[in-house]
Ligand SMILES: Nc1ncnc2c1ncn2[C@@H]1O[C@H](COP(=O)(O)OP(=O)(O)O)[C@@H](O)[C@H]1O
């Protein structure tokens with residue numbers, strides 16, 4: 001995989017070809033919509049469904065099954081991810097958290113054995129629909145990976161790279177500054193923007209990757225264990241950053257760190273490996289408000305996991 005598609009999901013054949021991405025090609029509507037009364041989805045508590053106004057759904061996954069060849073990685077996942085919130089995906093290793101996260105911006109498409117059944121709507125559009133432009137999908141749904149992966153370029157060029165490639169050339173300095181401020185990195189790097197990004201600490205590199213992702217003003221940020229390679233102080237900085245980005249972006253974060261989920265997420269989804277038939281397969285056990293998942297989960301499997309009783 002090239003650094004390009006690792007970071008932005010821009011297929012290599014489109015790199016440097018801003019024309020493909022002229023505004024006229026935008027097909028997916030993401031402008032603000034009025035809030036909708038939360039419908040009583042299976043995963044919402046009755047009180048919430050009746051008395052609260054839930055933010056609109058950005059993603060609605062319905063009966064999603066994902067396979068790698070003959071192996072089924074996820075079975076029958078249905079969930080709604082709400083606008084402007086932080087949603088955490090937790091669960092033991094191998095239960096399909098990364099697989100699910102990557103299916104939200106079609107990042108798995110490049111895996112030949114990957115196959116998906118069911119439906120994932122993004123603002124009401126089937127994201128796997130035949131007319132969907134995957135470049136546009138990944139422009140709107142940015143991704144940050146477990147290991148910071150800055151380009152071997154200057155700090156400035158890391159942030160300016162995607163906007164340049166997407167034809168967003170106006171006011172580039174302001175855009176770079178805004179993204180670096182947004183990623184809480186500006187004060188640390190403003191005097192050395194021309195220096196190599198590889199000279200930054202791991203925590204700074206990860207914030208740079210977040211700056212790079214937000215420089216193109218996506219709608220959603222997908223974060224796959226963004227702090228797992230970082231020390232506690234850098235992890236705290238990433239968590240503070242997630243708090244500050246919340247509301248501006250819809251954030252979906254995979255973490256194996258339950259305290260982290262409890263600290264940053266509004267809603268938490270617990271996945272587990274369940275044996276159906278012969279083989280274990282990733283299953284969404286419970287999805288609810290974070291306090292509910294950690295304080296009074298409905299399912300004994302969730303309770304065992306969050307209290308550390310899990311095998
Ligand atoms: N590219 C792939 N090819 C084949 N199997 C895969 C691939 N990626 C993940 N898997 C399998 O899918 C299952 C779920 O993996 P993953 O989504 O990475 O889980 P998690 O992120 O929860 O640890 C695992 O059994 C894993 O081995």
Ligand SMILES: [Mg+2]
Pocket residue numbers: 097098099254
């Ligand atoms: Mg993973």
